[in-house]
Amino acid sequence: EPEVTQTPSHQVTQMGQEVILRCVPISNHLYFYWYRQILGQKVEFLVSFYNNEISEKSEIFDDQFSVERPDGSNFTLKIRSTKLEDSAMYFCASSDLRHPGANVLTFGAGSRLTVL
Amino acid sequence: DQQVKQNSPSLSVQEGRISILNCDYTNSMFDYFLWYKKYPAEGPTFLISISSIKDKNEDGRFTVFLNKSAKHLSLHIVPSQPGDSAVYFCAATDSGGGADGLTFGKGTHLIIQP
Numbered sequence: 001e002p003e004v005t006q007t008p009s010h011q012v013t014q015m016g017q018e019v020i021l022r023c024v025p026i027s028n029h030l031y032f033y034w035y036r037q038i039l040g041q042k043v044e045f046l047v048s049f050y051n052n053e054i055s056e057k058s059e060i061f062d063d064q065f066s067v068e069r070p071d072g073s074n075f076t077l078k079i080r081s082t083k084l085e086d087s088a089m090y091f092c093a094s095s096d097l098r099h100p101g102a103n104v105l106t107f108g109a110g111s112r113l114t115v116l
Numbered sequence: 117d118q119q120v121k122q123n124s125p126s127l128s129v130q131e132g133r134i135s136i137l138n139c140d141y142t143n144s145m146f147d148y149f150l151w152y153k154k155y156p157a158e159g160p161t162f163l164i165s166i167s168s169i170k171d172k173n174e175d176g177r178f179t180v181f182l183n184k185s186a187k188h189l190s191l192h193i194v195p196s197q198p199g200d201s202a203v204y205f206c207a208a209t210d211s212g213g214g215a216d217g218l219t220f221g222k223g224t225h226l227i228i229q230p
Binding site: 041093 | 218
């Protein structure tokens with residue numbers, strides 16, 4: 001069964017450092033998403049991406065965050081200068097229809113980011 | 117601002133009995149609702165969904181009920197099995213426009229006891 005893969009599974013970084021989280025979405029999917037879950041809290045939408053540009057973003061997704069699809073397979077989330085409160089599990093997801101309600105998102109296993 | 121609320125952080129059910137997980141929402145623009153299941157160290161996995169034009173959707177042991185007037189939905193699992201032990205997230209979206217993203221609840225940790 002096709003799956004979304006994420007690397008690294010866990011990254012520890014110092015506050016202020018740049019972090020890049022990588023995702024390989026399902027190959028025939030066209031819509032890509034990043035979500036995060038701070039420990040003990042809900043899964044929160046960060047950003048959606050379609051046709052090489054951001055489709056929607058939440059208020060969490062400020063100027064410190066950026067996404068990119070550098071080639072035909074990878075989808076990356078970059079945090080320019082990490083803060084302690086960025087510590088969370090980051091989930092990548094992909095789907096093949098515009099609205100998640102009309103189809104389902106397939107999530108990766110997540111990348112745990114720990115900022116010290 | 118919790119637009120999707122799961123008020124029970126955990127629920128313990130005996131194997132073979134019915135598990136009922138509840139979810140409330142406040143945004144009347146939501147018109148599509150989903151349940152995801154999550155095991156430790158894995159991403160959420162889609163379980164079942166329901167459109168606002170329906171009040172019930174069934175898939176095997178899983179049934180989702182939607183009460184639009186009460187802005188409430190529930191997931192029924194019957195009979196409950198040990199493999200059902202996981203965190204269950206309720207999610208909602210407004211498919212008519214606006215943000216693409218799903219709005220998730222905080223999750224309910226379901227524990228099936230043998």
